[in-house]
Amino acid sequence: MAGEVRSVSQAFAVLRLLADNAPMTLSDIGRSLGLGASSCFNLLGTLVAEGAVVRDAPGKRYRLSDGWAQAGLLRDGDARRMVDRLRPLMMRFAQAQGVTAGLWQVASRDRLHLVAHAESNAVLRIHLAQGQRQPLGGGAVGRAIAAAQAPGAEEVARRFAAVRWEKPIAFADYAAQVEVAARAGFALDEGYTHIGIWTLAAAVPQRSDYCLSASFFAGSRTAAEVTALGQALVALAETAGG
Template sequence: MRSVSQAFAIMRLLADSDALTLSDIGRSLELSPSSCFNLLGTLLAEGAIVREAPGKRYRLADAWRRSGLLRDGDARRLVDRMAPLLTRFAQKHEATVGLWQAASRDRMQLVAHAESNAVLRIHLARGQRQPLGGGAVGRAMAAAQATGSEELARRFVAVRWQKAMSLGTYADQVEGALRAGYAIDDGYTHIGICTLAAVVPQQRPEFCVSASVFAGARPAADLATLGKALIALANADPA
């Protein structure tokens, strides 16, 4: 049932996050406030999560957290190893960096991120989800998966594009990502933000690193340099 799936999605989110508010959870999983409230109430009653006071934040119950049942061990180790590399990359390139994981047939999830110390910077919320086809990450994953035209169209129509684009343009950009080794979304998913992404090779489920900067802030040559650096980050051995 859909409610059971949503309940487990909440638990997986809390397994990979610190304590979160109802708003944090609803925004990350795209749940309405009423649905999120009811699901949290059920999980509280069953002892799967606990509510911290003050602040009305929720966290996974200690027994569930210790069990590790909601965590993918290999994925967790990858996230832990990549974390310091993300931080160094963010500072060096003055960009907001993310590590995304394909969470389902329809969604990807941000599992780690880092920001530079710039006064003006782009903020990401760990645990947030977005449609699998969205952003530079969606294009990079589609290119790496050699996604067919029917599946590519399915992913495309599921995205709420903020700047109009056609399926043909989207497909061309996926092809471009395949050739270059990284994808780029210049304001289509979020107006004013330019994001580049490269897939972390030989990982299942797929992981992808992204770097976001303000649109128009850097010339094309600098974006190409950033893209190549992102490829190197995706292929880095963090051991």
Template sequence: MTGPVRSVSQAFAILRLLGGAGASTLSDIGRGVGLSPSSCLNLLKTLVAEGAIEREGTTKRYRLTRPWQAAEALRDHAGARLVERAGLPMEAFAQATEAAVGLWKIVSRDRMQLAVRAESDAGMRLSLADGQRQPLGSGAAGRAIAAIQRATDAEMARRFAPVRWQSALSFETYARQVADAAVRGYAIDQGFTHRGVWTVAAGVPGVAPGYCLSASIVAGSRSEAEIAALGTALIALRDELAVPAG
């Protein structure tokens, strides 16, 4: 038995992404579905020719055509399901690790927003504010998202530029940390975004418009080995949430 045709699967991934994220640029789509710019452009041209998507003249963004906007199957509910089922596992994780845990969602090309939060009942604990937003490039979450999206150096630089780091951080170091995150599966921010706070984050693959889990602790409260264990546990939580409840 032959498997699925890769190009067809990629085309439907693009359609689902546009159904969930709305009008998007070529680079945003390519990162979202894991395609090179040239491969993505070829698929986009085909989808335009078939009348499934259209290109906005002024913004040069791609969007579903009106008939395809009405297709319920292309309304990507994966993100909504992820948010719905994240609460209890995140609470259990926060209690077990005594960390402030967040599920972040990309809400624009420049910002992410906290969608779900959980914290332990430890006497000394960190807390995240409901619905808070932060620049897309900031924190461990920004590094983890860039890693899982395989962002180019130019895109990383664009995201990095507006971030106000509380501790000095060069772009070269930032880019190296993103590369490290791509290898091990989680990113680390040790007080660069917020002094006194260390954060570990793992991107959630395959869910538009982009999600990331983070776990924040008091700086210096864990050893290097314990930080690595927290990152590994966060990946396990991400994988648990990625499997729909039966």
């Protein structure tokens, strides 16, 4: 998004996190969102000064102020329960499959927002920064969401055009991959979004504004293993939608 201010996006990520959790310490918040201690402290200090967040003296934990919590502006009850249910399942999936898992939400007409992620314990692994955003048409997630939503060729083309691909890809190939994703139930990005990283994605049934992803290093799996991982991701997405 042109003109997007990173600190504002990070502040909303903090607010969303606190809306979905019990009071948290500064270190808990920083670890969950991938923020450094100094940045996290400054963000929380600003949010406290603005009255959106309160710091409870016992344990020095932060929570939403009563006004923000009662307004419910950052909450979607069904979505919150789904995310809460998925977090431990994503962690087990990431460990069992040796991948980095992500849960993405359609945040606007143009953007996706990372609402949860889980990493394996591998020494060399892919890290996702909590709260990050990417173009709606980007990556395997963009393909999977297009396959699930079937918005029409013109809209798929609009989403595709807004992406800065690290590895060139023709729209005809992208559109064909969306069609494959619609049949298979999962999409694959073979390093077009981030060179050297392959990502699979499966939209959550009945909630096509949410999508799960699994990222791994290119060349680390056979074609059969990639297919098996995609099918496992579809099963996880079905659990989320159930």
